[in-house]
Every structure is written in structure tokens, then in C-alpha cells.
Amino acid sequence: MALAFAQIAFTPSVRDQQQRLGSGNYANLLSPERTGGDTLGPAESAFIEERDGFYQATASETGWPYVQFRGGPAGFLRVLNDRTIAYADLRGNRQYISLGNLAANNRISLFLMDYAHARRLKIWGHVHVIERDTLAGRAMPPDLFPAKAERLIVIRVEAFDWNCPRHIPRRFTAGDAIRRIEQLEHQNAQYRAELSAMQARTAGTPRP
Incomplete structure (x- = not known):
């Protein structure tokens, strides 16, 4: 478990609960000697682009979380470089809850599952939304933005963590x-x- 993940996830209230419940040794993960967890390597890149869906979480300006499932053909979530991923936002039910949340708070969390092999990857990042009418001239893979997409969701990766496979059902x-x-x-x-x-x-x- 890397420093970047611990710095985001282990807030003071989380640390209090860890200490109360006997897992306070996680504090050692915050030592300055520990680095990493914010730069995607070959294993993370391959896993990300093999997925045909993922869960994403945003939070509203009133503090309420919202979790949404995004699906598509394998590779629709693309690794642009070792700190950036993106996907095309297709028209759905037109509630635009995630989009509205991101307009007020551009933090996002992704949960990528591989049920068949009991693997999961968690990603935290900041979102930059690129609307279709502002896409011209931007350096993007030509197949990343299909004609029916309304916008691109570009995510600057701040941290990731490979989660424990325990309790993942095989599906x-x-x-x-x-x-x-x-x-x-x-x-x-x-x-x-x-x-x-x-x-x-x-x-x-x-x-x-």
C-alpha cells in the first residue's frame, strides 16, 4: 500500500478508527520513505484497458455521495499516459448527476473489478471535462471519442491501490x-x- 493512497484515504477520523480497532500500524504507511501509488505502470494500464465497466463515485456540493456504473466495450476506459486516464461520456438517462457533482467538486473515485480472477483496482483522481464543441485541436486518440459521445471525462490520477481479493465473488x-x-x-x-x-x-x- 503506497503513500499516495494513504495520504488521501487515511484522514484523521479514519486514523482514529484504525487506532480504536487495533490497526493503527497503518500509520507507518505515511512515512516519508514510502513513495509510489500515483503513477500507472504496465500492470495497472493493462488492467484498466481490459475492463468493460467500472463503478465511479462523485460527491455533491451538499456532501451526498453518488455511485454510478459506467459500461462499454473493453478499452473504452483509456490510459493516455502514466498519470492520466479518460473515457467518452455517452448519453444516458439525462439526469447528469455525476456531471453536476463534478462541476462543483472535481474529485472522483473509480472501482475497477475483475470478478473472474478476484482482482480489483481503486483509483482516485481529479476530473477535467472536455465538451464536444471544445474538442477541436486537442491531442486525443482518434478512436477515443465516438460520434455519439457528448464529452470526454479526463482523469488526472492522484492515487491507486490494488485491493485485497478476499470476499470477491467469482462471476x-x-x-x-x-x-x-x-x-x-x-x-x-x-x-x-x-x-x-x-x-x-x-x-x-x-x-x-
Whole structure:
């Protein structure tokens, strides 16, 4: 667990609860010697771009949190560099709760899940919203902003943390199941071919 994460998550009231409940040793994570946790590496980048959905949390100016699920094809959440990620904001139910919250408080938290392999990545950041009519001339990957997108949500990563896999239920999407079935069918075809070849080799062998 890195310093950047602890500095954001371990507020004084959190530290009080850690001390009260016997996990006060987490305070050691705030030592100046600990660094990292705010620069995405190859493992984080690959995990992020493999996701087909994530949960995002924002907070209103009145202090109420709001959690929303954002989904899309794998890769719709893009790593632009080791401190920046982005996704295209498509039209939904037109409540614009997350967008309104971000206008007042641009802090955001993402929760990325891989249920099949019991992995999860938490990301904290600050958001910069780029509306469609102001996109011209900006250096963005051409496939990041589809025609039906209303805006880009660009997130400056302030911290991330790989969470403990304990208690994550193993779940598989339809795509996961299809890929696994295809693998098993391929293996089965190989076994059948090997069996047929073995039977052909032994068909004419006289018995002792």
C-alpha cells in the first residue's frame, strides 16, 4: 500500500478508527520513505484497458455521495499516459448527476473489478471535462471519442491501490463463458483428432 493512497484515504477520523480497532500500524504507511501509488505502470494500464465497466463515485456540493456504473466495450476506459486516464461520456438517462457533482467538486473515485480472477483496482483522481464543441485541436486518440459521445471525462490520477481479493465473488460474463467454451471445444477437437490418429495406427496391428 503506497503513500499516495494513504495520504488521501487515511484522514484523521479514519486514523482514529484504525487506532480504536487495533490497526493503527497503518500509520507507518505515511512515512516519508514510502513513495509510489500515483503513477500507472504496465500492470495497472493493462488492467484498466481490459475492463468493460467500472463503478465511479462523485460527491455533491451538499456532501451526498453518488455511485454510478459506467459500461462499454473493453478499452473504452483509456490510459493516455502514466498519470492520466479518460473515457467518452455517452448519453444516458439525462439526469447528469455525476456531471453536476463534478462541476462543483472535481474529485472522483473509480472501482475497477475483475470478478473472474478476484482482482480489483481503486483509483482516485481529479476530473477535467472536455465538451464536444471544445474538442477541436486537442491531442486525443482518434478512436477515443465516438460520434455519439457528448464529452470526454479526463482523469488526472492522484492515487491507486490494488485491493485485497478476499470476499470477491467469482462471476463470469457471457463473454467469459463463451471464450471458455470455445477453449474447451478446441481442446476437445484436438483430443478427438489424436484419438482418431491413434485408432488408425493401431487398427491393422495384429494382436499377440
